[in-house]
Structures are given as C-alpha cells and as structure tokens.
Amino acid sequence: MPSFDEVVEALREEFEYSQRWDKDREQNGAPEHRMDRNKPVECWIRWAECELNMAIQKSYGDNDKTAALHNVRKATNLLINAMIHQGCPKR
Secondary structure (H helix, E strand, C coil): CCCHHHHHHHHHHHHHHHCHHHHHHHHCCCCHHHCHHHCCHHHHHHHHHHHHHHHHHHHHCCCCCHHHHHHHHHHHHHHHHHHHHHCCCCC
C-alpha cells in the first residue's frame, strides 16, 4: 500500500498534468472565461462525480481495482482544483 506522502505526490503529479488545458488555452490566446480555473464550484463537483461514477462501474467488473482507482485519482484532482480555484475553508 502506498504511504500518505506517495498518494499526495501522485495527486501533485495529476494536478500538474491537469494544468495543461489552461496553459494551452493561454498560449492560444483564449479569453479568461474559457479557462478551467474560472469554472464555478458546481462544475468541478459535477465533473468529479462523473469520474466517480466511472470508478464505480469499473470497480464492479473486476477483482483488480486499478482501473477504478485511476478514476478516483482523477476525481480527487478535480476536487482539489475546485478548492484551489474557488476556496478551501478550514475545519
């Protein structure tokens, strides 16, 4: 099993990978309203929900849960993006 630090590092890598979309848009002169970073929190949540639904479907069909965990990583990244771009209230 991975350690907490290994999980955080995998999520950091996923976050960096996911930033390519806005970087590409910036390089192509896209207007600010087209950037993912400006999407409202409900968009991020819904997008993550889609990834979690895919994870659920993939987890049913096989004893190997790796495919499902890829979608869990993606969903987690989307929720991290929501908090980075829209706020992360503390407990």
